[in-house]
Amino acid sequence: MTCDASARKKPHRRTDVLKIGLPVAALTIAALGCQALASPSPPMSPTASPGEARPVEPPGMIDEQDGVVPDGTTVLDADVPAVARLDPALLAALRQAATDAEDDGVHAFHVNSGWRSEDYQQQLLDEAVDQYGSEEEAAKWVATPETSAHVSGDAVDLGDSDVTAWLSRNGSAYGLCQTYANEPWHYELRPEAAAQGCPAMYDNAAQDPRTQR
Known part of the structure; x- marks a missing residue:
């Protein structure tokens, strides 16, 4: 299931008050997971030695x-x-x-x-x-x-x-x-x-x- 789909899905109405918290908690966890996936990771430092093919470097990297x-x-x-x-x-x-x-x-x-x-x-x-x-x-x-x-x-x-x-x-x-x-x-x-x-x-x-x- 995608993050978008998880965010749109509504919990079923339940008459048991104790069980209402379960879908709400699940949606909260899913939303947090989507935020984590959406956060970019910091760029990795190149590991190639001088003279070898090096990965494309963001601005500011030593070259x-x-x-x-x-x-x-x-x-x-x-x-x-x-x-x-x-x-x-x-x-x-x-x-x-x-x-x-x-x-x-x-x-x-x-x-x-x-x-x-x-x-x-x-x-x-x-x-x-x-x-x-x-x-x-x-x-x-x-x-x-x-x-x-x-x-x-x-x-x-x-x-x-x-x-x-x-x-x-x-x-x-x-x-x-x-x-x-x-x-x-x-x-x-x-x-x-x-x-x-x-x-x-x-x-x-x-x-x-x-x-x-």
Whole structure:
């Protein structure tokens, strides 16, 4: 029986007063059930990983325009916002290093993360708090939108161990330096490193004065 039909059906007249309440109660329950069915459910968050086919997203959901990186993205991909919106000097250094690394058999500087929108950074921070159990622990891995070098376009996370190993040996010549000891994939531009070498790393992002709230 449909909800509309239930709402239209009238109870039979009964002379037994004690039995009159039964149909009334049934109609009340049916009406409440119809209201529950009519209430929309909140949208589900997409579960597909970057680069996979993703469900149609309502406005406001995080996507590639916020810095989500499709699989296979490299520092040479000019049409991916996470790469294209990096600081121009950082991007130029990455592309020159990637070109030179080819001579050593290191192919394609794959990007796991680059520029991010403030909304994307906040989502990652919220997820880190859930994962690590506190804001203090999460701060060792994810900065706030206001202090993140990713949001300003000044940091890139590279995806291949052979690339990060090559950069650990050669990156300073391009001004590309690992910033945090616990994140071997996270690189930022330090132009003075070409002459002076890369500065000492912080143990984690929470020790970086730039990330202090």
